[in-house]
Every structure is written in C-alpha cells, then in structure tokens.
C-alpha cells in the first residue's frame with residue numbers, strides 16, 4: 001500500500017508555499033509599478049481649468065485709444081485685438097493667428113493686422129490677405145455705450 005495516496009505528495013506543501021510567495025511578489029511588483037506610474041500620470045495630465053465665460057468686456061473710453069492703433073485685451077481666456085481705424089471706428093478680432101496660433105498685432109505702418117511669426121497679414125476686416133494664414137480672423141462686435149467701448153461676441 002502506498003502511503004503517499006493517503007497523506008498526499010511530499011512536494012505539495014513546498015509547492016503551495018512557492019505559489020504563495022510568487023503571488024506575494026507579483027502583488028508587490030504590481031503595487032510598486034502603480035506607485036511609480038500613478039504620480040507620473042497625474043503629473044502629465046493637465047489640470048482641469050474652468051473656462052471663464054465672458055459675454056462682454058469694457059476696453060476703455062472712446063478717446064483712450066489713438067486713431068490707427070491697436071491693443072490686445074483678454075476676453076475671458078482668449079486674446080482679442082481691438083483696433084481703432086484712421087476714421088476713428090473701433091473693430092475687434094480674435095488675436096490668434098489662423099496659421100499656427102501666434103498672437104497678431106496692428107501695424108500702423110502697414111495699416112493692417114500683422115503676424116510676426118511667418119509674415120502673415122490681414123486687412124482691417126480680418127480677412128487673410130497675405131502670407132500663410134489660411135482663414136480670416138474671427139470677428140468680435142463693438143458697442144459704444146456712453147463713452148465706453150465694449151467688446152462682445154455673438155454666441156450664435
């Protein structure tokens with residue numbers, strides 16, 4: 001009669017211990033890996049920033065800007081170029097170039113909106129007229145209330 005049939009294989013307890021240790025080591029490795037990867041993931045993930053909703057923005061008094069000048073204002077989180085033309089009218093456009101997102105500026109010497117990154121040019125209606133910009137600048141609206149100049153954007 002074989003006694004191992006009743007008691008079991010002499011290797012069974014060792015095998016069980018080995019599997020248990022392998023299980024523990026595997027779990028430790030997984031925990032170590034998570035402790036490395038998780039902080040890196042959170043470091044690389046950009047923080048969630050709420051978009052500031054702005055429907056209109058006072059940019060100054062009518063006489064504050066000289067004719068043939070421009071200035072950049074922040075409309076929420078977006079830069080907007082406000083231009084006062086030679087005729088004294090106000091106009092406003094997105095200040096983000098439609099080529100590669102550089103910030104445009106008003107150039108009095110050209111009488112145009114200019115992007116210094118790649119010599120892109122827009123006319124005073126925001127139309128792309130020269131250089132690499134593929135599309136016109138987005139328009140903002142201007143309202144004069146009393147002597148305040150207000151920039152606003154249609155939500156439609």
Ligand code: FES
Nearest residue numbers: 097099100115120
């Ligand atoms: S980013 Fe404005 S012309 Fe290239």
